[in-house]
Amino acid sequence: MPAYTPPLRDMQFVLHEVLHAVDALKACPAHADADIETLNAVLEEGGKFAAEVAFPLNISGDHEGCTLDKATHEVQAPSGFKAAYQQYVAGGWPALSCDPEYGGQGLPFVVNQCFYEMLNSANQAWTMYPGLSHGAYECLHAHGTPEQKKTYLAKLVSGEWTGTMCLTEPHCGTDLGMLRSKAEPQADGSYKITGQKIFISAGEHDLTENILHLVLARLPDAPAGSKGISLFLVPKYHVQADGSLGARNPIFCSGLEHKMGIHGNATAQLMLDGAIGTLVGQPNKGLQAMFVMMNAARLGVGNQSLGLTEVAYQNALAYAKDRIQMRSLSGVKAKDKPADPIIVHPDVRKMLLTAKAYAEGGRALMTYSALLLDQEINHPDEKVRKDSAELLALLTPIAKAFVSDNAWTATTMCQQVFGGHGYIKEWGMEQYVRDARINMIYEGTNTVQSLDLLGRKVLGNNGASLKKFGKLVAALVEQEGVNEKMAEFINPLAYLGEQMNKFTTEIGFKGMQNPDEVGAAAVDYLRVAGHLVYAYFFARMASVALKQIATGSQDPFYTAxxxxxxxxxxxxxxxxxxLMRTARAGSASLMDTEAALA
Known part of the structure; x- marks a missing residue:
C-alpha cells in the first residue's frame, strides 16, 4: 500500500523563503493582514485532511469506480467519497479563497493552490469534484448577473452545490467553433438548450444535491465558428425564488466514459433535452466568459500533475531504500545484507532525482502562478495587476503542459523503480501512471497548449510577455553573477536566456514565411520555455539555500x-x-511525407 506525507517543509520554503509571499500579499488590501503563521496553520490542517481523509480512498475509489443507474440517470461515486466530501464541507474548505461577500474566507489563492496540491497527491479523482467548482465560482463571480450571483454563488462557496464546465461534443473537442448545441430564447428571458456533451468531469454524482453546469451553446442567429458561442448556466435542479430546489432540469447523464485512469471521478456523457438555462455574460461572447474557468482548469491540471509527481516520488524513494537487489558497482554498501538497497545504483538515483526535481520545480512554478493571480485581482497598482496578468497568461500553458508532461515522465520512472511490483495494483504506482497520462490531454491537449504559448502568448505580441519574464531572469543573473558559488546555476540560466531570444526570433521569422513552421516547432518550444522557467526557480532556490548554509544553518533541507x-x-x-535543434529542423520532414503516410 502506498503512503503520503504532505510536503509542508518544501511548501513553506517556496512560499516564505523564495517567493516571500506574505510580503507580496500584504501589498494587496484584501490580504493586508496576511501572516506566515496563519498560512502555515491552514496548510498544516489541510495536509491532515488530505492525508487522513482523502488519501485512504484513492485505491479503493480507483478499483470501484462510479456507477450509473441507467433508469434514473443518477451516478453513485465510490464508497466513502460522499462522506469525505461532507467532511470537506463541514471543515469550511470550499470557501478557503472565495469572496467573503458570498460566505468565503477570503484567503489568498496561493493558499488554496498549496492545499489542492496535497489533495491531488492524496486522491485526484475525489479532488476533481470540488476542484471544478472553483472554476465555476470564478466564472460566475467574474461574468454572472447580479441575480445569478445571488442565487448560486453562496451555494458554490459553501460546497452545498458543485459545478462543471460543459464544452466538448462528440464531433468536436478542442475546436469549439464546431459545436452544435442550441439555445432557444424563451419569453421569460431564459433559454431552452438542446445538445450532447461528452467528457464532462464530475458531470453527475451523489455528493451534492445540485450541480451547476456551465454549458456552451449557440443562439439561433449566432455567427458561425467560435464567434457564435454563448455560455449558459444550467442547474441539475431548478432553483426556486426562495432558494429551495424545484423540478429536475432535463440535463441527464446518458453514459460514463470508461477511462484508463481517474476511475473515481465520473466522466459523464450529458444529454440536454430542452434544459432551461440562463445566459452568462454577453450573447456570442461565451468563450470570453468560459476562459476564466478554462484557465483556472489549466492551472488545476498542472496542480493535479504536480500532486501525482510528489506522491509517486515519495513512494518510489521509500521503496528504493528498502528493496535490496545486486551489489553496488563501486563496492558493497550493505555488508549485513545479501544485496544492497537499490538506491545505491546510479540509474535508480537518476529516476528518483528526476521525479524530485520535477516536483520541486513544478511546486515553485505553480505557487508563483497562484501568487500572480492574487496580485492580478487584488493589487492596488494597475501596472502590477497588468504585469501579473501578462506573466500569468504566459505561464499558464507551461504550467499545464510542462508540468503534466513531466508528471508522466516522473510517475513512469517511479513505477520503474518498483520493477515488477510497479505494475501490481496494490502498490499504487500503476494508478499514478494511468492518472498522469490523462492529465496530458485534459483542458486542451499539450500540443494545443504549445500552440497557445508560441502562437498567441509569444509571437502574438511580438515577444513582449516573454521579455517580461526575461527581465526577471536578467535581474537574477545580474544579482548573482558575481557570486562564485552560484556560477554553476547562473551561467547555464544566462546562456539559455540568451539562446531563447535567438530561438524565438528564428522560429517567428520562419513562421511568417510558412505557418506550419510554428506548428512543427511548438511542442519543442514549450519544453524549452518550461526549462527556462524551472532553471530560473532552481537558481533562486539554490541562492536561498547557499545563503542559509553560509549563515551556519545545519538543516539538511538546504543541502538537499x-x-x-x-x-x-x-x-x-x-x-x-x-529540443532547439529538432525545432530548427523545420516542418518539411513532417509535412512532405505523403508517401510515408499513404
Missing part, C-alpha cells in the same frame, strides 16, 4: 535543495539543446 538543483542543471536542463 542544492543537490537537487545541481542534478537538474546537470542532467535535465541539457535537454534544451536537443
Amino acid at each position: 535543495k542544492l543537490q537537487t538543483a545541481r542534478f537538474y542543471f546537470a542532467k535535465l536542463l541539457p535537454e534544451t539543446a536537443m
